Amino acid sequence: MRRWNRALAKSSIDSAAIDLTGTCVYEPSLVAAPVTTVPTRDDDLHSPVLAAALPEGAPRPRGISAVAATLDAVDVQKVPIQPRVSRAFHANVRGGLRRSALAASSHPPATPSQPAVASSTACSAAGGLGGGTLVWLRPFDLRLHDHPALWYAAQRRRPVHVVFAWSDVEDAAQGEWQLAGTAAAFWLHHAIASLDAALRRRYGLSVAIRAGESLAGAILAAAKESGAEEVATSSACEPVGPAGHTANAAVESALEGAGISFKSFNSFLLRDVTQVRVDMGTYRGHFGTLTPFHHACMGQPPVPWPTSEPAALETPRVVLRSEGLDALGLARMPVRADGSVLDWGVPILTAWDISEEGALAVLRRFLAPGGGLGRYEKGRQLADASAVARISPYLRFGMLSSRLMFHEMKAAGAKDQSIVFWRRLVWRDLAYWQLTLFPRMRDEPIRAHYAGQVWSQDQHALERWQRGCTGYPIVDAGMRQLWATGWMPQNVRMVSAILLCEHLNIHWLEGERWFHHTLVDADPAINAMMWQNAGKSGLDQWNFTMSPATAGRTQDPRGDYVRRWCPELARLPLKLLHTPWEAPEHVLREAGVALGPGGNYPERVITDLQSAARASGDAIRSQRKRSVEWSDAQGYDLLVLPRGSTLAHDGRKFRVFTAPQYRNADTAHGGGRANARDEAVPERGPRSSERGGKGKGKSRGKGRSGADDDVRRRWGGMADSRQAFQAPCRAGTSHQSVLDEYMRASDAQR
Numbered sequence: 158m159r160r161w162n163r164a165l166a167k168s169s170i171d172s173a174a175i176d177l178t179g180t181c182v183y184e185p186s187l188v189a190a191p192v193t194t195v196p197t198r199d200d201d202l203h204s205p206v207l208a209a210a211l212p213e214g215a216p217r218p219r220g221i222s223a224v225a226a227t228l229d230a231v232d233v234q235k236v237p238i239q240p241r242v243s244r245a246f247h248a249n250v251r252g253g254l255r256r257s258a259l260a261a262s263s264h265p266p267a268t269p270s271q272p273a274v275a276s277s278t279a280c281s282a283a284g285g286l287g288g289g290t291l292v293w294l295r296p297f298d299l300r301l302h303d304h305p306a307l308w309y310a311a312q313r314r315r316p317v318h319v320v321f322a323w324s325d326v327e328d329a330a331q332g333e334w335q336l337a338g339t340a341a342a343f344w345l346h347h348a349i350a351s352l353d354a355a356l357r358r359r360y361g362l363s364v365a366i367r368a369g370e371s372l373a374g375a376i377l378a379a380a381k382e383s384g385a386e387e388v389a390t391s392s393a394c395e396p397v398g399p400a401g402h403t404a405n406a407a408v409e410s411a412l413e414g415a416g417i418s419f420k421s422f423n424s425f426l427l428r429d430v431t432q433v434r435v436d437m438g439t440y441r442g443h444f445g446t447l448t449p450f451h452h453a454c455m456g457q458p459p460v461p462w463p464t465s466e467p468a469a470l471e472t473p474r475v476v477l478r479s480e481g482l483d484a485l486g487l488a489r490m491p492v493r494a495d496g497s498v499l500d501w502g503v504p505i506l507t508a509w510d511i512s513e514e515g516a517l518a519v520l521r522r523f524l525a526p527g528g529g530l531g532r533y534e535k536g537r538q539l540a541d542a543s544a545v546a547r548i549s550p551y552l553r554f555g556m557l558s559s560r561l562m563f564h565e566m567k568a569a570g571a572k573d574q575s576i577v578f579w580r581r582l583v584w585r586d587l588a589y590w591q592l593t594l595f596p597r598m599r600d601e602p603i604r605a606h607y608a609g610q611v612w613s614q615d616q617h618a619l620e621r622w623q624r625g626c627t628g629y630p631i632v633d634a635g636m637r638q639l640w641a642t643g644w645m646p647q648n649v650r651m652v653s654a655i656l657l658c659e660h661l662n663i664h665w666l667e668g669e670r671w672f673h674h675t676l677v678d679a680d681p682a683i684n685a686m687m688w689q690n691a692g693k694s695g696l697d698q699w700n701f702t703m704s705p706a707t708a709g710r711t712q713d714p715r716g717d718y719v720r721r722w723c724p725e726l727a728r729l730p731l732k733l734l735h736t737p738w739e740a741p742e743h744v745l746r747e748a749g750v751a752l753g754p755g756g757n758y759p760e761r762v763i764t765d766l767q768s769a770a771r772a773s774g775d776a777i778r779s780q781r782k783r784s785v786e787w788s789d790a791q792g793y794d795l796l797v798l799p800r801g802s803t804l805a806h807d808g809r810k811f812r813v814f815t816a817p818q819y820r821n822a823d824t825a826h827g828g829g830r831a832n833a834r835d836e837a838v839p840e841r842g843p844r845s846s847e848r849g850g851k852g853k854g855k856s857r858g859k860g861r862s863g864a865d866d867d868v869r870r871r872w873g874g875m876a877d878s879r880q881a882f883q884a885p886c887r888a889g890t891s892h893q894s895v896l897d898e899y900m901r902a903s904d905a906q907r
C-alpha cells in the first residue's frame with residue numbers, strides 16, 4: 158500500500174491540486190486560453206482528492222496542515238481518480254472546451270519511492286551539450302513551488318540548467334543599497350545553498366553560480382556554454398539594480414544579440430502592479446493609501462493559482478561550470494586583526510530555518526487551528542511575535558510564493574479570522590506599486606517639497622539608536638533583537654522608527670539605511686515605504702501616537718521580551734521594567750541596575766518626548782510654509798500624480814493625506830479656489846535638489862529662514878545626548894560585544 162508521506166505532503170497537495178483538478182495551475186502567460194473552470198470557491202481547491210479521501214459527510218479540512226493530515230490517511234490506490242487528468246479536465250474535453258497547455262503536459266506525479274529525477278542518458282536525445290532551457294534564478298524567487306520559470310522549463314521537456322548570477326560591480330553601483338555585507342545577503346547565501354540542495358535531492362540538478370562584471374555578461378556566457386536556446390526567469394519588481402527591471406532588460410538585450418530567446422514570468426506579487434490604476438474620481442481614501450489601491454486590485458484579474466513543484470526536470474549531459482557559492486562572498490564575515498573571524502551570522506542561523514521547507518512549515522503552523530492567525534487581530538502588537546506569521550524573509554527572497562500563501566490563507570478562512578492579516582499581502586503589493594511610481598523613493602521624499610526639512614545631525618544619538626542603547630527598553634530590546642536575529646516585529650519597528658524620526662528628529666533615511674543593513678527581510682519597497690511614512694514624507698504619513706515610554710506596557714505586558722534582550726534590566730519589577738528611569742534608587746540597586754555613565758544601562762537619549770515631538774512637528778510645518786504652492790486650501794499636501802497611477806488624474810496636482818497637526822492655517826494655499834487638488838500642471842513636482850537639499854539625508858543648513866534657525870537651535874539643545882552616553886551599555890551581553898566589535902571592524906574598513 159502506497160501512502161501519502163507527510164514529508165511530501167506539500168508537493169502531494171500541489172500535485173493533487175494540479176493533476177487532479179487540472180485547474181490550479183492557471184498561469185495566463187503559460188496557458189494559451191485560460192481554462193474556464195478555474196475554481197472560484199475555497200472549497201474547490203484540492204476537492205477531488207479530498208472528496209475521495211473523506212468519509213461521507215465529514216467536514217472538509219482547510220489549509221495545508223489540515224489537508225496534509227487528511228492526505229496522510231489516504232490510501233492513494235483507492236482514490237478513484239486517474240492521476241494526472243482531472244475530472245474538471247475531462248468535463249472540459251467532453252464539453253468541447255479548449256485544453257490547457259499545462260493539463261496537456263502533466264507529468265507522472267512524484268512519489269516518495271520514485272524521486273522524479275530524469276537521468277542524464279535520457280536527455281541525450283535532447284541534443285549535444287544539452288541545449289534546452291536555462292533557468293536564471295533571482296534573489297527573489299528561490300523556491301521550487303510556484304516557480305513559473307522552472308515550471309515552464311519542465312514543460313519543454315528539454316534539459317534544464319539552473320544558474321544564479323552575481324555581479325559585484327552592479328551590486329556596488331547600488332551605493333548604500335548594495336546587498337553585499339548586509340544580513341539580507343547572508344540570508345540570500347543560505348537560501349541559494351538550500352535551494353541547491355533541494356534541486357539535487359529532488360531532480361539531480363545543481364545551481365551553477367556564475368559571477369561576472371555584469372549579470373548580462375554572466376548569463377549570456379552561461380547560456381552559450383550550455384547551448385540553451387532559451388533563458389527563463391522571473392520578472393523583477395524593483396526598478397534598478399541586479400534584482401531590477403534594468404537587469405532583466407540588459408539580459409534580454411544581450412541574449413537577443415546571440416539569438417537566444419528570453420521569457421520572464423511574474424510570481425513575486427499577487428498582482429501585476431504596473432497595471433493597477435486607482436480611481437481618484439470616487440472618494441475611497443487618499444491617493445497611495447491602502448483603500449483605493451485595494452479597491453483597484455479588486456478590478457484586476459484574480460490572483461493566479463500557484464503552480465506546483467515540477468514533477469521532473471531533465472538533467473543536462475554536461476553540467477555547467479560553477480564558481481561555487483562562497484566565491485560570491487555573500488556570507489563573508491569580518492576578520493579580526495588576529496585572523497579570527499567575527500561570525501555575526503550564528504544567531505541568525507539559530508533563529509531561522511533558511512529553507513523552503515522552513516518557509517512552508519512556518520506558514521502551515523501559522524494558519525493551522527490554534528496557530529497565530531486566530532490571535533492576529535488582537536495580538537499582533539505583542540513583541541513576542543506569538544500572533545504574527547514571522548514569514549517576511551521567506552517572502553522577501555521568494556522562498557515562499559505570495560500566491561500560494563494567498564490561496565492557503567483563503568482556504569484557512571483568514572479573511573474571517575483577521576481582516577488585518579488578510580490585507581497584509583495587499584500592503585506588500587502596495588509598496589511595490591509605490592516603488593514603481595516613485596522609483597527614487599528609497600532616497601528621496603515622495604513629497605518632494607519635504608526635502609528641505611531640517612533634521613538633527615546628532616550622530617551620537619543615531620549610534621545609540623542603532624546599538625539599542627537609547628534608554629527606552631522596548632526600543633533597545635527591538636534594536637538588539639534586530640542586530641542579533643535580523644528581524645523584529647512590526648510594532649517594535651514602529652516605535653523604534655517613531656523614536657528616531659519624531660523624537661530624535663533624525664532623518665528617516667538613516668533608519669532605512671540601518672534596516673537595510675540589518676534586516677534579513679530588508680525589502681527595497683516595503684522598507685522605503687514604511688520609513689517614508691514614519692518620516693512623514695510618504696503617501697500614508699503616519700498619524701498615530703506610539704510612545705517609546707509607554708509602548709512597552711502594551712507590546713510586552715509580561716516583560717519577557719525586554720528581559721531577554723536587555724538582561725541587565727531583568728531583575729527589575731515588571732511595573733518598572735519598561736520605565737527604569739522611574740525606579741527609586743534602592744530598587745535599581747537591588748535589581749543590579751545602574752543608569753547612566755559608568756552604569757550598565759543608559760539614561761534616556763532624550764527625556765522630554767512631548768517637546769521633542771512638537772519640535773519635529775515644527776520642522777515639518779516650517780518647511781511646509783516655505784512651499785505653500787504644494788498645499789491646498791485646506792492645508793493638505795499636493796503631489797503631481799505619476800503617469801500610469803490613476804484612471805483619470807495622472808499628471809495633475811492632487812491632494813494627499815496630511816496629518817491634521819501639519820495642516821496649519823498658514824500653509825493653506827489655494828487663493829480662494831474651492832478645490833486646489835485637481836489642478837493640471839505641465840510637469841512633475843519640484844525635485845528635491847530644487848528645494849535646498851539633495852534629498853540624501855542631512856540638510857546643509859545654508860540659506861535657511863529664521864524659522865529654520867529657531868528649529869535648529871531647539872534641536873541643538875535637546876538632542877545633545879553625549880553627556881548621558883559616556884559609557885553606554887556595559888551590559889556584558891555577548892550581543893553588545895559583538896556589536897561593538899562589528900562597529901569597530903566596519904569603521905576600520907571604511
Ligand SMILES: Cc1cc2nc3c(=O)[nH]c(=O)nc-3n(C[C@H](O)[C@H](O)[C@H](O)COP(=O)(O)OP(=O)(O)OC[C@H]3O[C@@H](n4cnc5c(N)ncnc54)[C@H](O)[C@@H]3O)c2cc1C
Pocket residue numbers: 537545546547548549550552553581582584585588645646647648650651654672676678679680681683684685687688691
Ligand atoms: C520602519 C519599518 C520598516 C519595515 N521594513 C520592512 C522590510 O524591509 N521588509 C519587510 O518585509 N517588512 C518591513 N516592514 C513591515 C513589517 O514590519 C514586516 O513585514 C513584518 O513585521 C514582518 O513580520 P511578519 O512576517 O510576522 O508579518 P505579518 O504581520 O505576519 O504579515 C505577513 C506578511 O505581510 C507583509 N507585510 C506585513 N506588514 C506589512 C507592511 N506594513 N507593508 C508591507 N507588507 C507588509 C510581509 O511580507 C509580512 O511577512 C517594516 C515596517 C516598519 C515599521
